[in-house]
Amino acid sequence: MMEKVDYGNWVSVRFVVVPGILGLLLAVWAVFLPYVGIPAGVFSLVSLYFLHARYQFSPRGRDVQARVLDQVLTRLPSGSEVRQVLDIGCGSGALSIEAAKRYPTAQVVGIDPWGRGWESSKRLCEQNATVEGVADRVLFVRGDAASLPFEDEAFDLVVSNLVFHEVRGVRDKKRLVKEALRVVKRGKWFVFQDLFGWRAVYGRPDALLGAIRSWGIAQVELVDTTGPARVPRALKLPFMLGTVSVLYGRKNT
Ligand SMILES: C[S@@+](CC[C@H](N)C(=O)[O-])C[C@H]1O[C@@H](n2cnc3c(N)ncnc32)[C@H](O)[C@@H]1O
Incomplete structure (x- = not known):
């Protein structure tokens, strides 16, 4: 079966x-x-x-997860220039696997610390990739968003979905965005979804965009995704999905 x-x-x-x-x-x-x-x-x-x-x-309930993830997928760049993809905080591998399906010649790396019982979480990612027919192009590794084990400018596309706010031990979450951008190649893309509208965590959205531009990234957009994802009212608390937004753009050449 x-x-x-x-x-x-x-x-x-x-x-x-x-x-x-x-x-x-x-x-x-x-x-x-x-x-x-x-x-x-x-x-x-x-x-x-x-x-x-x-x-x-849950997919057996209202499937909000799929609708929220879709807000990242719809902002992925098109084209065959994407060869190396990184998914930060890959969880069970949903976004890594979708990226591998979207870019049929790309190599994808999904990174996550997974916590206790990490071996079985990693195995679940690998099983999911096998079922989806992309296991030969997706690698899952244990690692931390705060200190990515990759050289500068290693990836054509870096994605992350609802991870940065969960990273413990880093109070200034902008640091995680900066670390993620470090590994994006010049002229290439990033799409991050997180609770960027939660001011207690990220500060004012214009200040966040200002900081990113000050790091030399001119093409960057921040969009509130609560509406398009049709987030139910019960999940609109700031620490759930009430402040969810996508930050995406392209690194300067
Ligand atoms: C809400 S889940 C999202 C999972 C996945 N991105 C998805 O869209 O299905 C948050 C994930 O962040 C991961 N995470 C927590 N701390 C992390 C860290 N320091 N570095 C990378 N990932 C982390 C968790 O293990 C978990 O898989």
């Missing part, structure tokens, strides 16, 4: 289980100490919220 791809869910099951268990334990405790009922209710609501969010993101 033909295996199916599994691109996972961007909302980890931990966000449902951990507050759910805490809510239950506190609810039992509240039988003896009624005021504990308040945190019990809060934890239970958090758990229910993330359960709903998982349903919204």
Whole structure:
């Protein structure tokens, strides 16, 4: 039987289980100490919220993941000049694999630290690439967006989807954008989707664009993608998809 791809869910099951268990334990405790009922209710609501969010993101639910990813795919450059592609924070490989399908002669590298159990996450990426028929041109490696293990100007196209805000230990997320741009060849492309509209993380959008231009990149656009991706109201919180935008452009020659 033909295996199916599994691109996972961007909302980890931990966000449902951990507050759910805490809510239950506190609810039992509240039988003896009624005021504990308040945190019990809060934890239970958090758990229910993330359960709903998982349903919204899932291909078996509202498939928001595919619609959001599509906002990157529609901005990929066309043409055969794309030979080397890097996908930063590749997750289960969805964007790396789509890029390999889009550019049939390109070599694609997907990089992610994957955390605990990283071997099975990497294996899942490889299985997905096999099912999609691109395993011979996609390489998945363990690595960190904060310090990419590549030389300057190594790639024709660098992409990343909803990763930079998740990178721990780097307060100034603009640094991650700068690091990603470092590995783009001169005259070549980048398409990054992240929570660029979340001011607590990235500051003002015009300041972000100003910083990127000051690094010598003249062609850069920032577009709010909440509308085109039809982000449901429940996911419009800033740390979910309420501030999602695509930053794309081309490095100066
Ligand atoms: C919301 S998921 C998106 C995954 C993938 N880009 C996609 O579109 O399906 C965020 C990803 O960022 C990765 N990530 C977290 N910290 C990272 C880091 N320091 N460097 C690279 N990726 C990281 C996570 O492991 C996870 O796969």
